[in-house]
Amino acid sequence: MKKIFDKDTWQEIFSSIAQNKIRTIITVIGVLWGIFLYIMLSGAAQGVDNGFERQFQRISSNSLFVWGQYTSVPFGGFKTNRGIRLTLSDVEDLKNKIPEIQYIVARNVRGVFGSNGSSVVRKQKKGTYNIYGDFPIFIKVATKNIYDGGRFINELDIKLKRKVCVIGEKTQQELFEENEDPIGKFIRINNIYFKVIGVHKFVPEGGNFANDGDIHLPFSTYRKLFNTGENVDFLIVAGYDDIDIVQVENDVKKVLKKIHTISPEDNRAIGSFNLGELFKKIIKFASGMTFLSLVIGIATILGGIIGIGNILLISVKERTKEIGIRRAIGATPKAIKLQIMLESVFLTIISGIIGIILGAFVLSMINIATKELKDYPFTNPTVPISYILGALALMVILGTLIGLIPAQRAISIKPIDALREE
Amino acid sequence: MIKITDLHKSYKIGKNSLHVLKGINFNVEEGELVAIMGSSGSGKSTLLNIIGMLDTADSGTYNLDGLEIKNMNETKAAQYRNRFLGFIFQSFNLINYKNALENIALPLFYKGINRTERQKIAMKYLSKVGLAKWEKHLPSELSGGQKQRVAIARAMVTQPKVLLADELTGALDSTTSIEVMSLIQEINNNGKTILVVTHEEDIAMMCKRIIRLKDGVILEDKKVKQIIAK
Numbered sequence: 101m102k103k104i105f106d107k108d109t110w111q112e113i114f115s116s117i118a119q120n121k122i123r124t125i126i127t128v129i130g131v132l133w134g135i136f137l138y139i140m141l142s143g144a145a146q147g148v149d150n151g152f153e154r155q156f157q158r159i160s161s162n163s164l165f166v167w168g169q170y171t172s173v174p175f176g177g178f179k180t181n182r183g184i185r186l187t188l189s190d191v192e193d194l195k196n197k198i199p200e201i202q203y204i205v206a207r208n209v210r211g212v213f214g215s216n217g218s219s220v221v222r223k224q225k226k227g228t229y230n231i232y233g234d235f236p237i238f239i240k241v242a243t244k245n246i247y248d249g250g251r252f253i254n255e256l257d258i259k260l261k262r263k264v265c266v267i268g269e270k271t272q273q274e275l276f277e278e279n280e281d282p283i284g285k286f287i288r289i290n291n292i293y294f295k296v297i298g299v300h301k302f303v304p305e306g307g308n309f310a311n312d313g314d315i316h317l318p319f320s321t322y323r324k325l326f327n328t329g330e331n332v333d334f335l336i337v338a339g340y341d342d343i344d345i346v347q348v349e350n351d352v353k354k355v356l357k358k359i360h361t362i363s364p365e366d367n368r369a370i371g372s373f374n375l376g377e378l379f380k381k382i383i384k385f386a387s388g389m390t391f392l393s394l395v396i397g398i399a400t401i402l403g404g405i406i407g408i409g410n411i412l413l414i415s416v417k418e419r420t421k422e423i424g425i426r427r428a429i430g431a432t433p434k435a436i437k438l439q440i441m442l443e444s445v446f447l448t449i450i451s452g453i454i455g456i457i458l459g460a461f462v463l464s465m466i467n468i469a470t471k472e473l474k475d476y477p478f479t480n481p482t483v484p485i486s487y488i489l490g491a492l493a494l495m496v497i498l499g500t501l502i503g504l505i506p507a508q509r510a511i512s513i514k515p516i517d518a519l520r521e522e
Numbered sequence: 523m524i525k526i527t528d529l530h531k532s533y534k535i536g537k538n539s540l541h542v543l544k545g546i547n548f549n550v551e552e553g554e555l556v557a558i559m560g561s562s563g564s565g566k567s568t569l570l571n572i573i574g575m576l577d578t579a580d581s582g583t584y585n586l587d588g589l590e591i592k593n594m595n596e597t598k599a600a601q602y603r604n605r606f607l608g609f610i611f612q613s614f615n616l617i618n619y620k621n622a623l624e625n626i627a628l629p630l631f632y633k634g635i636n637r638t639e640r641q642k643i644a645m646k647y648l649s650k651v652g653l654a655k656w657e658k659h660l661p662s663e664l665s666g667g668q669k670q671r672v673a674i675a676r677a678m679v680t681q682p683k684v685l686l687a688d689e690l691t692g693a694l695d696s697t698t699s700i701e702v703m704s705l706i707q708e709i710n711n712n713g714k715t716i717l718v719v720t721h722e723e724d725i726a727m728m729c730k731r732i733i734r735l736k737d738g739v740i741l742e743d744k745k746v747k748q749i750i751a752k
Contacts, residue, residue: 106631106637107637108631108637108640115619115620118619119619421615422617424615425615425616425617426617426628426632427596427600427603428574428576428603428609428615429603429604429609429628429629429632429676430600430601430603430604430605430629430632430633430680431600431632432596432597432600432601432632433596433597433600434597435600435632511596514576514577515576515596516571516576516577519576519611519615
């Protein structure tokens with residue numbers, strides 16, 4: 101152990117490495133590239149993981165959307181192509197019959213699913229925006245960042261059918277003057293005045309179901325404004341964290357089919373989009389990417405380290421006579437072995453450290469470049485320190501093991517034969 | 523110091539066996555300067571390699587400073603070489619990327635002596651061979667004679683019991699050869715046991731005793747004084 105820290109041991113290593121600088125540099129690049137690739141791929145996998153998490157952070161990841169469509173099978177005396185409208189009573193029925201449901205949110209909307217948005221006017225300014233009829237529970241499944249001084253719809257708004265609204269950032273910018281506080285001000289929707297009670301900051305949601313121009317009204321007010329009665333355009337069903345959301349989706353459809361007299365075989369009548377399932381697939385994809393990056397990275401590192409072993413074998417062959425001299429003057433096989441193995445480990449570690457620094461630098465550049473791309477599912481491409489330490493430890497182990505081959509070769513030659521070598 | 527009894531050594535060349543040493547017997551006392559002479563193929567270098575523990579005999583006994591050198595593993599042999607023996611080679615065998623001082627200090631590194639001490643001792647021996655001003659020079663910057671002086675200093679630096687020189691003047695001109703041999707004589711005069719393998723008569727005559735080998739057997743073993751008197 102003492103020899104490892106001896107200055108001469110390291111001088112021996114540096115002298116030996118310096119014998120053929122270009123070859124050493126090329127060898128180092130082999131391992132460096134391996135660890136660089138490993139860092140880049142792990143970082144990218146983490147970036148994608150983080151990106152999707154950011155995309156879905158504002159909406160319950162274990163949720164699904166359900167809406168009525170047209171039947172495809174005649175059933176219960178009804179012809180095919182019957183339009184199905186979900187109703188408010190479905191919410192209670194579903195909640196009662198499916199205990200796995202944590203939250204269920206009824207929503208109405210103008211501006212999406214083929215309907216036109218509403219004309220909204222503020223003084224001389226006007227625009228067309230999506231209008232949502234919402235319950236306060238909506239923010240339980242889809243968090244809305246409401247700017248200071250404002251709020252989201254509450255129970256009293258629903259009960260009193262208040263003409264209040266929560267507008268988006270875009271709506272604020274288009275309908276209000278710069279630096280004008282919209283809270284407490286009025287806008288006209290379909291020629292009816294609504295008081296602005298909050299401004300929501302735009303955050304991307306999974307599936308892009310929202311934008312920064314959306315206007316939210318109390319569900320009861322919306323119903324009165326657009327005369328939608330008991331009808332509900334779609335439901336957001338959020339399950340508890342540990343439940344199987346695909347099963348919940350099947351159960352929801354089953355219950356709705358029964359309520360609305362739809363054939364159990366009808367796969368068209370009730371439309372759905374399972375965000376939870378998609379989220380799980382994405383998580384699996386990201387995990388797969390992490391695993392793949394690990395495999396590719398380790399394979400590349402291994403390739404580079406084998407290169408080091410190969411170069412050291414050549415180096416040992418070239419230095420046979422020198423090894424013979426050293427042994428003639430008293431170097432034990434152990435001392436020779438130690439020197440060659442240290443050369444291997446040193447080259448591996450140096451390559452690894454440079455690769456890690458380079459990888460970290462490039463990742464930080466990518467991070468800076470993608471920071472502002474909010475719609476892009478890629479953010480904060482970091483590599484956990486455990487991965488880096490693990491890679492370094494692996495490199496030391498592999499460097500030691502691969503160094504054993506040339507080291508063993510060096511001591512397998514008899515000193516007398518080594519001295520004869522020219 | 524050295525006691526060789528009935529030493530045999532053969533080499534296998536393909537299917538044939540070449541009997542190089544055929545029952546060698548001789549003793550070397552402490553402080554002797556012995557030349558082992560012979561033409562090419564006489565077995566003189568093989569004998570020196572066995573004495574230097576770089577090779578092993580097939581049979582016979584070899585005692586060095588009272589220790590029987592037998593069935594020794596490579597680690598033990600390396601430690602004994604470092605402790606008892608100093609080698610001087612025909613082609614100097616200096617490490618080309620180390621300067622004169624570093625080359626001399628190298629055996630001390632394997633002996634486990636610390637760096638400062640190594641430098642100090644190596645410098646002392648470099649001065650002894652008259653190359654104190656050449657410490658930072660690489661072998662490629664030294665003349666043949668200087669290289670051999672560095673090699674001699676390296677062989678002596680661990681204060682071995684015996685110096686083994688294999689054709690140490692083989693790569694030198696006649697003037698330098700005499701100078702180097704004078705240095706060897708000077709070292710011997712200070713009490714060091716030295717064995718010199720050579721095929722040059724004038725070099726052998728600068729030793730105190732000559733052992734002549736021919737075809738693996740000792741042809742003659744006489745003191746130089748006796749040879750001169752004859």
